[in-house]
Amino acid sequence: MTEQLAEITSSDEVTLHFAIALCDGTVITTTFDDDPVTLTMGTGNLTENLEKTLYGLKPGEKQSLILEAENAFGPRDEEKAYFMPRSSFPSDMELEPELVISFATPAGDELAGIVQELDEAQVKVDFNHPLAGHDIVFTVQIISINNP
Incomplete structure (x- = not known):
């Protein structure tokens, strides 16, 4: 059952497009030129910090955020x-x-x-994440939300 006016909350199944890029414009990964992905919030499909940026978004919304390294994949160790x-x-x-x-x-x-x-x-x-220590641009477009 898809709630068209629902906001993303924990445990929701979310279908979305996303892109991760460096601040210089280098695209690391994107689904915008392909099929969207479906993930379940809170299961580790995205890092906790990236997931936090999705809460409260609704179907049809698109946002692009610059995340500093410590709020993205963490500092390099x-x-x-x-x-x-x-x-x-x-x-x-x-x-x-x-x-x-x-x-x-x-x-x-x-x-x-x-x-x-x-x-x-x-x-x-x-053994650091390849993007550890890098500020990133995280862009998402929410397609649908299913609250099981």
Whole structure:
């Protein structure tokens, strides 16, 4: 049941278009040229900070906000970049800077790391979100809201 006058609240299923861009205009991701996405609020489909910007919006509304790094994907944390022995990686893996590698956590989750630098003995892998430390422009257009 879609409420055409409803505002987005927690647990709503929301169909929307969105775009994330850097403040210099570089588009990181967008759905505006494709099909909209449907997500359920509060389930982690969007970061908590991005989700907060959606509350109160209604179908048909569009907004574009500049979010400072700490209110978007957080500040960059140099302690999340580690040197690892090169022997920790498969010998046939072609390592190079900017390569994204998926690592398994002890809890069984997956965590992406980005190779920053390497030499014969070690590899520096950054586990920060790729947009950590960047101010972003978050644009959304709400298509519909379904309150289950």
